[in-house]
Amino acid sequence: MIPSTSLRARADFDHLAVDDVSRHFGRRRAVARITFRADRGAILGLLGPNGAGKSTMLALLATLLRPTSGTIRYGAHVAGAHGAALRASIGVLGHDLFLYPELTARENLEFFAGLHGVVDRTAAATAALDAAGLADRGHDPVSSFSRGMRQRVALERALIHQPRLVLLDEPFTGLDDASAAALGRRLRDLRTSGAIVVLATHDLDLAEGLLDRAVFLRDGRMVHAVDRPDALRALYRDVMIRPAAGFSRTKGI
């Protein structure tokens, strides 16, 4: 999993532990007292409606935000002390795609490969374009791509340095059925390769069957957690109509 092509010191870890994490913006509480754990070779879903705190939670995991209270541990490491080394092991696909529309797909991929210290940027970009199914469009500017094609390039951008922890914010947005299925396969491959995948989504149909763990958020609070969830839509409906005070867990989270 850890590439031999990276120049940077990387922090390796086999699990991610979020312990009683809260984050406030002034007086507004974005997330409060969140606790969960994600392991290698597993996909964890952060599920909840808009405004539930999913994106804030991902920003905290990505080290872009600091928790107001609580700790996030990446194996034996914590963000404050090992920021750069941790970021070398984290790949993020945001709701916005983090791509420069004026640059070609190849230029974008080579730029981000360089930022992450990948030595052979050309080879990494070629492999990423192949994985995205866009080998023949590498020299086209990203502004000429459809949303689905941009999404595929953005995913490969997030994975170009072969991160241990992969954070995905609404990755199915704007994808047609074929592209969504391809993304699902890519995520399963990541799981098989030993990555820790954390996926924030409210698209339950696409998340169905993909998640090893699901954490349900509402109004910034964790209201339910479950291992190997099935019948996600029914479970989600049940969890989200429950009174706010209740937190429950099933199958051992």
Place this chain on the structure above:
Amino acid sequence: MFGQIVWLILRKDFTIEVRSLEIAYTTLFFGISCVLVFAFALVQEGRAPEGGAAGILWIAIAFAGTLALGRTFERERQAETLRALLLAPAARPAIYVGKLLGIIVLLTAAEFVLVPLVALLFQAPLLAHPVWLALILLTGTIGFAAVGTLFAAMLVRARSRDVLLPVLLYPITVPVIIAGVRATGVLLAPDFDAGVLQVWVALIVSFDVVFLTLALWTFEPLMTD
């Protein structure tokens, strides 16, 4: 690694700018318009007010620079690419230095057009001491851009960033701009005094050192939350 990140960001910004020429055109258009308006207002019967050229030149640089700063970071905001830069496993000040160098290159290019234009319209011997002029412009541009780059990055997610940037930027960079005006004024004076000029340049360099140090020190914590 620091240098590699700086170079990557600078080259990326340069590639995008060469392709779009958006910031170069708008900055130049704004700067030239500014000089022309002042020239029509102040030059009467072919005679420019004494020392006016120095002030007009620095006003044009400051206004055009503010526009360039805003547009440069607007580009990073549109697809949230600033977040992607912040996720790079490198010292975050490298991102600041990369963006800063891009702004300095852009403003230097604008100055290559603005200086001859001001010299022509205000009949000012700006090019009589080219080395001194280059030194004044370079140090002044570094000081202005050092503060501007930090504020523009900080304000990238603020809703009223277009208003806040000049409101915050001008009061802090006033010492650099005033020193730049006075140093340029010395160049235009009939009795050129190198000693006085050295004092003004030393003052600008002092501002540069203070602003750059503060910006490099505060960039990481300011951009983390």
